Amino acid sequence: MVMRLAVRLLAGLMVTSAAMAAPLKLITFPIPPLVRISDHQAPSGYALNVIHRMFELAGDDYELDFQPEKRAIRSATEAPNTCVFPIDRSQEREASLSWIGPVSISRHGFYSHPDRPLTIRTLADARPYTISSHLGSGLGEYLQSLDFRMHLASKNHLGLLMLNAGRVDLWISDTRSAPILAERLNLRLNAPELVFFTTLRSLGCNRQTSPERLQALENALLAMYSSGELQAILDLEP
Amino acid sequence: MKFSPVSFALLATLPLVGLAEPADDAIEHWLSEEFQPSSLSRDQQRAELNWFAQAAAPYRGMTIRVVSERIDTHAYEANVLARAFTDITGIQVIHEVTGEDDLVKKIQAQMDTGLNIYDAYINDTDFIGTHYRRGKTLALTDYMSGAGADVTLPSLDLDDFIGLAFGTAPDGKLYQLPSQQFANLYWYRHDWFSRPDLQQQFEDRYGYALGVPQNWAAYEDIADFFSHQVREIDGQRVWGHMDYGRTDPSLGWRISDAWLSLAGAGDPGLPNGLPVDDWGIRVEGCHPVGASVVRGGAMDSPAAIYAVETYIEWLQRFAPPAAYDMTFTTSGEWVAQGQVAQQVFWYTAFLPALTGPNSRVQNDQGEPLWRVAPSPRGAYWVPGMKSGYQDAGGWTLLRNTPPDRLAAAWLYAQFTVSKTVSLRKLLLGLTPIRASDIHSKTFGDRALALGGLVEFYRSNARNIWTPTGTNVPDYAALSGIWWQQVGRAVRGEVSVADAMSNMASLVDAELAQLAHKSDRRCAPRLNSPEPRATWLARPGAPKPAMDTDVAPQTLSYEEAIKQW
Known part of the structure; x- marks a missing residue:
């Protein structure tokens, strides 16, 4: 309970100028159970839940879009204020995006x-x-x-x-x-x-994205880990 | 060489309770088929493997997961030693091999999130300052004498490890047990340097003998000679310099490992320089107090700027154009293609590529056409400073690992460095960790084929080529700043001076953040800024700008390696 309260307080503190900026465009792709996409239902999945909660805590906003994984990565690499998730973070990709994660192992x-x-x-x-x-x-x-x-x-x-x-x-x-x-x-x-x-699946954002905005999201994610909120979601297989 | 007959006598007297026949079969199979030669007798090897089989009994059937960087030594561990360990103990090991930066992100993630992502890491001892401060890492010294006593190999013989100091923190405790070590050495084509016609041409043009360069001025002349004067040997384009420049995490450690320290940016004192270290971070007591010159650091000092300007200039003027887009991995293997005359700092982890069947840098008898020697130094370097970088990948256990998984992982870790397997591993991966292996006749017999590596590791030089030290309080957080800022300078987006200034400011900002984390030991305590000129006027680093146009100097190979 105390931890949850701490997260809420933190969320309040994190509502910064990011809230005033245009929403980030987040591109994802079907990868159940991390992200489920169908014609008849709203997108769901635990990675999407993590992302949604992270933005909520950071007081930021996003719009969701869908593309095949390879194209989604290219879009985030090339287009400002665009991110892709949940993609494998790797040394080869490190320099092409700014990273927040892991949102899933x-x-x-x-x-x-x-x-x-x-x-x-x-x-x-x-x-x-x-x-x-x-x-x-x-x-x-x-x-x-x-x-x-x-x-x-x-x-x-x-x-x-x-x-x-x-x-x-x-x-x-x-x-x-x-x-x-x-x-x-x-x-x-x-x-x-x-x-x-x-692999550490993460949110990869265009390199021109505001560092302050990314830092607020990163802090929110770490707060979720610290509070235990993510433990159930990221329950690891041995 | 330290031999411990008591340990083996103890092993031999242990009752073989519960040791299943399949383990016996596996032990005999692996002793016959793989683990020869060894510094141990066969009976001693058998006793050691029997101990592993017994100690692992409570954990049989478990699967553990470990990770290491991508070099040949770790590929051998992942593909051969992990399999042998499973056969002998019944513990399945998934030994992942990945890029060094990927590994850095993973251990950082486990420390940040508290998740048990891996049960053990082979993590460079460059992290020792992080492990000591964050409190997330198990002190192996405590574990071996406490909860892990029953799973600690009696014949481990810690005194036999040459790199123990690298994994030991200021509290005197061991946090990282080396599994491999490789050095950053000057590499050159001894056959080309020995050709009378090339020697004559060089002397006619530059006025001194072609030989192992002792300073950057001589290195630059030799680079110019091969890239611009000689140009072709045996019909093939050749280059007087090799490096890499891709904006990639490995660009950062290229610069932080060696360029600043060999330029002479820090202070004298081993292992890293005191009070300013090889990264340009000033420390007071155990507290980092700043990286920028205005706080007493040297990261944006004239010497540091000279280091990175030289790196970029040589990359542009003397290296093959492809080097611009290369990384640690791709460039390391490139010299085996036979087009490079010299490399200022070359990672000996890539030695297997030079001695392999596709190497173009050995003669028909399999003898090397190259040698390794001490790297030339920059204008600010003075005696008493570290002479180069050495990488020591050490077994590292995090405290949030469940106890049974920890025990099983520690057993595997010790297996990969045990005397039963270590000499065989050395002969394949060429990354020594034990004095007993280094001084073995088998390793000595390979001295000619290894072009100077044996001589290096048999000398005191192995203690003067050092990893990143304890001044760096959070390697994962700080290392990213290097490649991002240097990458901008390489691409011409900013001047080197601006890149280094940005870098120092960002490092200071990170140190300031770390200073506010109450859970850190020896946390940073930033100095207040003072005028740059004030710090540059004080003795030691940060040093004021000096004339870098020094007289070039070379030595014969025989003279050069006497420094070892």
Whole structure:
């Protein structure tokens, strides 16, 4: 209770000139359960909830837009007052955006076809195989830079379809998203052969965004962590 | 070399309670197939691995997650040692390998959020000032004698580690146990430098012998010679200098690791310079008091500006155009292509690329065409100052890790640095951590192939090439300022003087913020600003502008490495 009160007080203090500025344009993309987007319902998902609460605490405002992940990243890189979430923060991307996060910790796994299981004990074991991921995936780009045999589909679920059709040996996906996508596509999916990498999913904003505005959002997010408000949302898998 | 027969006698007497046969099989398999050579006898290795199998029994079936930066040594740990550890102990290890800045962001996130993201980190000891101050990091000294006593390897032999001081805080406690170390050394093509025709051409043009440069003036002449005079060797374009300039986090540590310190921006005194260190931060007692000249620091001093101006000028004048868009990783491997004559500071972590099958810098017998030597120094450098940078990646445990996960991670950490595996790891990754390995006959036998690395690590030089020190109170928060400001200067958006002034102001502002955090030990206490001229007139750093046009000096390789 005391902590909640502290957060509210902090929120009050954080209402700054940001409230007077034009809303930031936030671009996101479907990545359930972090962000769910459908034609019939308002967008939802726990990463969206985190973002919404963070803006609320900071006394700032945003407008939501939707684009495929790769295009969303490019838009935020090029357009002022534009941000993208929840994307993998990585050293390769560090200089192109200003970052606030993490809004989610993602574990990523190698998935094999249920009828063609593979033994993957370390990342090196995956090197002989063809692997699907999707455009905009920080991890897909990372493995590509390490000369893994990557196929980057335009959307995450297409990577799963490639696995199902036998066009690749492995699919990499956020372990929270993978079973949801498989269920939606009515496809069988085993547990990942190996959960091999962790990324900090964050909000990445155009580099020209006001540092004071970003600092207020960052402070709000840290306050959410300190208060325990985010603990349930970001409950980590072991 | 320190050998501890008592520890192994103790290991041999431990009852093998509950040690399953698969563990025995795994131990024999890994001893035969991988962990040779070793500074231990086979029986001693077996005893050590048996101890791991026993100590890990309560944690069998657990999966732990650790992370380290992307160099060959850690790839070996992730792909081979993690697998061996799982076979022997039943604890599954996910050992992630990622960019250094990515690792920095992850450990920062765990400290900021309190989430158990990883169970252990191999984090550069550049963070020692952070770990000591924030109180989020487990003091290994306390853990080994307290809650972690039962999972601490009796034959760990801490005295055998060469870099223990780097992971030890001002309170005398060890916070980071080195898993790998590599140095930043001058690198050059010994075969080209030894050619009589090139020696003659160089002497005719510059009036002194082509050799290992002792100062930046000589380095610049040699860079000019190969980039602009020689231009081609054996039909291939060659370059007298190599560096990297992409606006990327690794640009920051290129400058903070070495450029300022070797320019001579700080004060004499090891490991980092006192009272002004190699970042240009002034410290009083254990309290950082400022980075800008007006607060007694040297980050925007004439020496620091000279360092970064030289870095940019050489990048533009002498390096291959592609270097502009390169990073730590891409440039480090580039010298193996055989087009570079010298590099002012080269990270020896990339040695495996030079000795590998695709290297163009070794002869038909596999002997190196290159050598490493002490880096040349800038005009402000004086004896008694650190002579270069050394990276020490140390096992680091955060206090918010659940106890059972902590114990399992500590077991894995010790496994990767145990004497059973460390010599084999050294021969593959070339990043030494143990005196017993460095002084082994096996490592010595590779001296010729390693172009000076063995000599470096067998000398006292390994103590004078030092990591970032304890003056830096929050490495994650401050390191981003370096690459962002230097990047602007590289791109020509601001002058170097303005970039360094901005950088010093931003660092001061960050120090001011840290000063208000009540949970920090040795928190910053900013000096009040005084006129710049006042500080520059006082003895030591920040030093006033001086004439940087000094006489060039070179030495033969044999003479140059006598400094080690």
